[in-house]
Amino acid sequence: xxxxxxxxxxxxxxxxxxxxxxxxxxxxxxxxxxxxxxxxxxxxxxxxxxxxxxxxxxxxxxxxxx
Numbered sequence: 001x002x003x004x005x006x007x008x009x010x011x012x013x014x015x016x017x018x019x020x021x022x023x024x025x026x027x028x029x030x031x032x033x034x035x036x037x038x039x040x041x042x043x044x045x046x047x048x049x050x051x052x053x054x055x056x057x058x059x060x061x062x063x064x065x066x
Contacts, residue, residue: 002062010058013058014054014059015055018054021050025043026044026047029042029043
């Protein structure tokens with residue numbers, strides 16, 4: 001059975017890794033766009049979904065324990 005502690009750690013881990021990855025993609029992508037490199041949009045647009053997918057993957061890993 002999944003404990004409260006594991007759910008709390010899942011939330012914290014998903015939040016931190018998601019925001020770090022999404023923030024880095026957004027920051028680097030916006031830097032490229034501002035400098036005129038349109039390839040930066042390939043980092044900006046999927047930044048948030050990639051951060052969310054990391055949380056989903058962590059949740060699936062925890063759900064396998066059941």
